[in-house]
Amino acid sequence: MTPTVSASGLSLRYGGTRALDDVSLRLTAGVTGLLGPNGAGKTTLLRVLATALPADRGAFTVLGHDPGTARGRQEVRRRLGYLPQTPGFHPDFTAFEFVDYVAILKEMTDRAARHREVRRVLDEVGLTEVRGKRIRKLSGGMRQRVALGAALVGDPGFLVLDEPTVGLDPEQRMRFRELIAEAGQGRTVLLSTHQTEDVAMLCHRVLVMAAGRVRFEGTPAELTARAAGRVWSSTERHPGAKAGWRTGTGTFRNVGDPPPGAELLEPTLEDGYLLTLDGAGAEVAA
Amino acid sequence: MLLIRHLVLPVHRTVPWGQVGAAGAVGLLLAALTRTGESAERLSLYLLRAAILVFALGLAFLLDDPARHTTATVPTRRPVRLALRVALAVPAAAAWWLVALLLVPPDVRPPVADLTLEAGAAFVLAVAGGAAVVRFSELTRPGRSLAAGLLTTSVLAMLFWPGRWALFVPVEDERWGAAHDRWAVLLAVAVILGALCTVEPLRRRVRP
Numbered sequence: 001m002t003p004t005v006s007a008s009g010l011s012l013r014y015g016g017t018r019a020l021d022d023v024s025l026r027l028t029a030g031v032t033g034l035l036g037p038n039g040a041g042k043t044t045l046l047r048v049l050a051t052a053l054p055a056d057r058g059a060f061t062v063l064g065h066d067p068g069t070a071r072g073r074q075e076v077r078r079r080l081g082y083l084p085q086t087p088g089f090h091p092d093f094t095a096f097e098f099v100d101y102v103a104i105l106k107e108m109t110d111r112a113a114r115h116r117e118v119r120r121v122l123d124e125v126g127l128t129e130v131r132g133k134r135i136r137k138l139s140g141g142m143r144q145r146v147a148l149g150a151a152l153v154g155d156p157g158f159l160v161l162d163e164p165t166v167g168l169d170p171e172q173r174m175r176f177r178e179l180i181a182e183a184g185q186g187r188t189v190l191l192s193t194h195q196t197e198d199v200a201m202l203c204h205r206v207l208v209m210a211a212g213r214v215r216f217e218g219t220p221a222e223l224t225a226r227a228a229g230r231v232w233s234s235t236e237r238h239p240g241a242k243a244g245w246r247t248g249t250g251t252f253r254n255v256g257d258p259p260p261g262a263e264l265l266e267p268t269l270e271d272g273y274l275l276t277l278d279g280a281g282a283e284v285a286a
Numbered sequence: 287m288l289l290i291r292h293l294v295l296p297v298h299r300t301v302p303w304g305q306v307g308a309a310g311a312v313g314l315l316l317a318a319l320t321r322t323g324e325s326a327e328r329l330s331l332y333l334l335r336a337a338i339l340v341f342a343l344g345l346a347f348l349l350d351d352p353a354r355h356t357t358a359t360v361p362t363r364r365p366v367r368l369a370l371r372v373a374l375a376v377p378a379a380a381a382w383w384l385v386a387l388l389l390v391p392p393d394v395r396p397p398v399a400d401l402t403l404e405a406g407a408a409f410v411l412a413v414a415g416g417a418a419v420v421r422f423s424e425l426t427r428p429g430r431s432l433a434a435g436l437l438t439t440s441v442l443a444m445l446f447w448p449g450r451w452a453l454f455v456p457v458e459d460e461r462w463g464a465a466h467d468r469w470a471v472l473l474a475v476a477v478i479l480g481a482l483c484t485v486e487p488l489r490r491r492v493r494p
């Protein structure tokens with residue numbers, strides 16, 4: 001399958017900190033999850049791929065265009081949707097006006113066609129009812145959907161979503177998952193998240209980052225399989241476990257190298273993620 | 287051109303006219319003080335300079351854009367968007383300056399052309415400062431800190447600027463002409479810096 005995004009050797013430093021360290025990846029159609037602890041470089045990678053931030057070194061292409069040239073970046077931006085980690089708005093705009101403004105910035109100059117597209121996108125993100133309401137009067141979840149609508153307008157081939165479900169209640173998060181799953185039909189979506197459930201439910205591929213490097217690239221099943229035979233139950237936290245916590249039933253769920261005869265449990269994606277981080281030398285919260 | 291036409295109205299709505307308008311109102315009040323008595327008339331140059339400074343502080347908010355990150359990766363280039371904001375502010379600034387000048391009684395009005403040069407340089411410096419903050423930081427609303435910086439710099443410049451490069455000189459001072467040559471240089475530098483700062487880099491400069 002031809003990759004939508006192909007990157008090699010992306011590196012970027014902030015002062016003495018290596019935010020990206022020789023990152024190479026290939027993204028194909030569907031939703032790819034990007035997991036990693038705070039400070040892993042997820043947002044930096046997303047901003048670089050979304051052309052919001054130039055890298056120090058390395059190269060990448062998006063839909064066959066090289067954003068390292070002015071013309072290439074322009075072409076990439078014509079095919080890109082980007083939802084930043086903390087989207088901002090002009091609060092006096094209505095949801096319709098704001099998405100329409102972004103549509104103009106995306107060079108949609110035919111008013112009738114643009115308005116049709118804005119209405120389609122607002123319908124897709126479930127905001128038709130409130131499209132005439134000022135953004136300042138919308139809830140956090142609705143504002144997030146306005147931002148997703150702005151990213152989706154123009155039907156981009158590559159969609160970059162930076163922690164879109166942060167701060168949403170479970171119902172809103174579920175609704176957002178549906179939207180992202182729909183958005184992933186026929187286009188490439190890169191989704192940064194702290195929620196392993198988001199990745200388990202939505203993604204066909206997953207990347208795990210730590211300390212600016214990609215530590216894992218594969219399917220969610222492959223990440224989960226990393227923890228096979230390495231999750232066990234005990235009556236107290238096992239001292240040798242990489243991570244362990246008391247569950248609702250009162251027993252401890254341990255992740256790491258089990259002692260002989262341990263009662264093994266079915267691993268989850270989160271277990272595989274924790275073990276991947278531990279292998280990367282990152283801090284694992286117990 | 288068609289794109290610009292479509293953008294004019296929404297971009298006009300994104301401009302923080304409240305801050306610009308408030309600064310303009312305070313500036314006009316200062317200019318109007320020249321009509322309040324003989325001593326105020328003598329101070330007309332300084333009152334007009336204070337008015338210019340206050341309005342420049344308002345213009346420091348011109349590039350505030352809470353949606354900056356949401357619209358960071360659209361194909362309409364940043365220089366176009368920033369230039370449109372500036373273009374929308376130019377008629378307002380020109381009108382404001384005309385009213386400020388008319389508020390000063392004609393017999394005590396300082397040389398209009400030279401003071402217009404000072405005003406132009408101050409306004410462009412404020413906007414260029416905004417462009418520089420946008421270029422080199424992630425701030426979405428740089429106006430407040432930029433205005434504070436401009437105010438501090440202006441006060442310090444008035445107090446400590448070396449006499450041989452004086453900018454703020456009285457009309458009767460023999461350095462008036464030379465000072466306005468320097469204002470012209472300042473204006474040119476501000477225009478160039480502002481224009482350079484609107485460009486989005488393709489590469490970051492790698493430090494060894």
